[in-house]
Amino acid sequence: MAGNNFGEVFRVTTWGESHGPAVGAVIDGAIPGIEISAADIQKELDRRRPGQNTVSTPREESDTVEILSGVFEGKTTGTPISLLIRNSDQHPADYDKLRDTPRPGHADFGYTEKYGIRDHRGGGRSSGRETAGRVAAGAVAKKILTEFGIDVVCHVTKIGSVWADTNVLSQLSFDEIKENIEKNPVRCADLNAAALMEKEVEEAKAAGDSVGGIVEGLIRGVPAGLGEPVFDKLDADLAKAIMSIGAVKGFEIGDGFAAAEFTGSVFNDAFEIKDGKIQTTTNHAGGILGGISTGNVIRFRAAIKPTPSVSISQKTVNSAEMKETEISISGRHDPVIAPRFVPVGEATAAIVVLDHLMRNQALHLSIQK
Amino acid sequence: MAGNNFGEVFRVTTWGESHGPAVGAVIDGAIPGIEISAADIQKELDRRRPGQNTVSTPREESDTVEILSGVFEGKTTGTPISLLIRNSDQHPADYDKLRDTPRPGHADFGYTEKYGIRDHRGGGRSSGRETAGRVAAGAVAKKILTEFGIDVVCHVTKIGSVWADTNVLSQLSFDEIKENIEKNPVRCADLNAAALMEKEVEEAKAAGDSVGGIVEGLIRGVPAGLGEPVFDKLDADLAKAIMSIGAVKGFEIGDGFAAAEFTGSVFNDAFEIKDGKIQTTTNHAGGILGGISTGNVIRFRAAIKPTPSVSISQKTVNSAEMKETEISISGRHDPVIAPRFVPVGEATAAIVVLDHLMRNQALHLSIQK
């Protein structure tokens, strides 16, 4: 009922505060017999780690994962997989002034209202550090999905005022997008746009400010038939999962908000027979119709707000003294969140798809002899 | 695990096919002692009912609700509330040709792939008729919310190429929006835009086509502190619930996708003290920060695709004969979905908010003496 677990069959529970001893995740419901190693998880944690370039914070988070249970002789056993990541770079003294001063754009105010108490050090539970547990668990989901031929990629399509060129993107294969995003710090598959985005981020940073962005996710290999109408539609569960990531303000599937401008005769994806299979000629729907996957590539987008921590002075209040004040957040903060969203969005989407794959399986009952 | 229930504490299960004997809902977890009558529910079902004007289908659905349990001497008892709505206007013969012919833009193909069997009459479970159960249950949620001073309204802000004027909307109070949407068939609070929208719908209808739209939802009176991070954030649960409504392709909270263009120093809502309370000077966030309500009005938007049923001929396949064919859907269908989304979106959002109000209450434990 509290909200720290996610998934019905492949169920992930995350825990941990940014400045406590550790963060982590427990996976209940991993398919047994799948090869998994700490290295498989570490690879994704390393992609998530900040401090790697000029567009992300120079914080040092070594983020070494330890597998505490559920894996035996290199394989999942079907029992819970517990993943532990110690926090290493703690400067709690930096945060003392935040005890009674909610930062604009952050969760501070809501946490105090809700719980009556708040670990104010660096956002505590609401810190982006939460995503380390999610990425670790998602790495396991990604590994399992590859066994079934399913793959996920996220890439940045907009930062500030700069859009990736849709013509350029439409020329790129799924694998080329995966490669390109590792070639630049903003994780944009259009390399020309990437350079412009990088420049826009650096300008915002220099001004003590931050910028927002948009990220697109693509999932290939999902078989037709996943999704549980009428409430747990595949796109509804993806929407919830993606919106649960900090800083996300919007979600679209397929053509999304642009669908409002279409007429039905143009928006509908016609069916055809190709290579002996029924498929659609276009994919305005984004791979999901009526909440159920169609076998097409699933395509979604997330709107990501600018980093709320800015060094420009902002108006806020001191809640203990009940008086107005100002705050300038001087710490080491990313001037843009979108590029760091990439591994988090992939991990999150992977968990949703694997969970629905297993949920669907329950309907296809057979007795193992 | 199948997906026909929704909510954790105020838990709604809906059931029923468009051309079966009935549709309905069961609510498990209604607060006891609240006055509720069939008339309270009927009022919302009547708002949902089609055939009321030129922009919606002339189907006759009387949609009379019967309360079968959980209400005693006019009050909820805390036991399950079962709501029954008989289907009256069934013409199953109309649908025989759809048995093996998936309609473009509809869920038909996915249902067959998923379940291996499909009630093909009028969309069966995937029909918009499903929303009758949801609206009935939501009417109970709305009634309970009014006891706590919480109210929800949805209004159409775009149809086809016509936008409601944001300057006009910003002059309207919450109550004026509620009033205005009942004055025109497209349920747009900007009455001038409404006339233009109506015209655009009629043109599409005349062309045998359909149009999409955007709807905004406003929720007032929500106390600060609702939402269950990190996965069941209030906006994440709203996103899922709204995306679970047929035809919705996108969801935004607050400024949504426009947030991508802001800088942090502008997007952040500053805190101030007003009338002795902490509040924000602006509401770019849409009333939710870090997944927890702030006490501000909650503001979200849904993108709604054009009605997939169009009489213009479309390419599809006959799955039994595995050959390509064409289909023209000649029945009585709405040329636009957005106005009919209004009561459904309100009902759905009301269930989410009530559910979170009760979830949050569990944390504030006291022993009744």
Place this chain on the structure above:
Amino acid sequence: MAGNNFGEVFRVTTWGESHGPAVGAVIDGAIPGIEISAADIQKELDRRRPGQNTVSTPREESDTVEILSGVFEGKTTGTPISLLIRNSDQHPADYDKLRDTPRPGHADFGYTEKYGIRDHRGGGRSSGRETAGRVAAGAVAKKILTEFGIDVVCHVTKIGSVWADTNVLSQLSFDEIKENIEKNPVRCADLNAAALMEKEVEEAKAAGDSVGGIVEGLIRGVPAGLGEPVFDKLDADLAKAIMSIGAVKGFEIGDGFAAAEFTGSVFNDAFEIKDGKIQTTTNHAGGILGGISTGNVIRFRAAIKPTPSVSISQKTVNSAEMKETEISISGRHDPVIAPRFVPVGEATAAIVVLDHLMRNQALHLSIQK
């Protein structure tokens, strides 16, 4: 969070009060493509129905089930199955005096304390009538289980002071037990004991009193591997489900409480190889080890208290006037519950087993091509 649904994959929600318009159940998660008819369900409702002989109440409950959704052309479609049973024999006036007078041994007092309001007519939601919905849903589970070679039977092994003879029982096959219990009103498979039990019930009835009993359940055909440690062990879920049936005060698996007197070397079931398969030589464990089925027959027992409604005068209170009083419950009540438990216990156990069969299936993932 309220407790009217049961099962994780094959999820049953029941609703309805004894003297409201109807009772019913919704099944979410039925396997698609299974043949099911109203007659399949009616058969079990008829076994449940009272008024059939001298040991049960002469109430007239016609209990005709109507399938409102989820079945198309005689087969399940995978969408929710809604089952409706109208209440016919309502005499609410009989119950007026119970408004403020909790009956000893009944749930009346607790409901008022919990909800602050109570439908006092005939027990309302806490009436044994609740089991009609459960039996209807269980009939669907039983039908599906037969497709997988699984069958459930319950039989009375004790009423008052009379035990069924364990030597007699040990001679009977599973099918003979199923046949024998239909031959006598107390549903005891030992026909000699049955006659003595019947006599004991009639004596209690003549004295205005009631008697308790014990029922054993047997489930055959369950494959090894069902159960979800460490909390959702198969026997733990059976215990909960059986304990949720009104009047049940105890649950045992295998040798149960007698296990306390054994030594480990005797209690352990040795493994052997027979017909090329690993099995156990004995079945002290009752078919479940470590919470997981072993492939053996599952054997459990339920302790059932005497009917609380007795015409002998009992001390109670008037809660409105806060003074002590007496009550004599003169209505039409069963003098023993155990025989009527039989179809309810079978239905309940069937739901648990089917649910675990489907839960286990989710682990055995394969992609349908």
Place this chain on the structure above:
Amino acid sequence: MAGNNFGEVFRVTTWGESHGPAVGAVIDGAIPGIEISAADIQKELDRRRPGQNTVSTPREESDTVEILSGVFEGKTTGTPISLLIRNSDQHPADYDKLRDTPRPGHADFGYTEKYGIRDHRGGGRSSGRETAGRVAAGAVAKKILTEFGIDVVCHVTKIGSVWADTNVLSQLSFDEIKENIEKNPVRCADLNAAALMEKEVEEAKAAGDSVGGIVEGLIRGVPAGLGEPVFDKLDADLAKAIMSIGAVKGFEIGDGFAAAEFTGSVFNDAFEIKDGKIQTTTNHAGGILGGISTGNVIRFRAAIKPTPSVSISQKTVNSAEMKETEISISGRHDPVIAPRFVPVGEATAAIVVLDHLMRNQALHLSIQK
């Protein structure tokens, strides 16, 4: 869907194998603002720890708990509490011969059938070591319950053929029972019976065998109104929770199986008014009627089988070679489980009661201003 979490509002997930790096638990839904320290948890872990006397195994388990999250400045924050207990006494080589040889009375066979893979070292996930996580989480529940005046105790009432004297027990107060069980290794509150029990255990141990037992649980201070009919009755949830503890084969509430021998007029607990409150004159029901607490002391019993690990040789099979063999389990094993069940049963019952206290609270909605 996998079964490693428990509770709906106060939700506990446990993880870990006996011979992996660690075991632990995550609590999601702890009430914020409650003082809790590692010492509070350590106290219960120490009560659970083996090797303390002649009736339990001399294994060295230091079992030091580390709180990794959810507690800030000594108080719960409402975010997940992660508890870690490193495993220290690992002798995996001892267990190599168990890889293909299922131990009679253990879960080995079922795990292999279910998952197709098994951590065979010392029972892996099915080891009694699992209960360390459960006891740690339960210690938090116990601490919170004391804030609301609720307390739980378990005590051994039978070992082998020796019963505690019911007359002696009936003279003891709740607090005296708590004290007495700490005075003897079998945790029996009747000190004379305790001596006889201890002797019986030592005789079994000397013979290379083991004995079973019965434990009673008492919960005081539970307010009337807890429990969620019709499926999540308080006694049904207690039954499931207690049955989920390894080695438990039966559960009773109140008079349990003895209820079968009563007549209704004797078994029913009459209501009376005492000190201005409605209460019952007797407590045959065990504090729960119709699945809802009555305000009386809750009283349950668990049947516990003899330890399956015995050094006496037993028949089993080698599953790799598919041939019959014998096994003698020579390790350090408790000759009786019942005394060690005591802290585990208390922890488990505490979680159930706290969870239901919070579930019930959700119904009593008020808006915090």
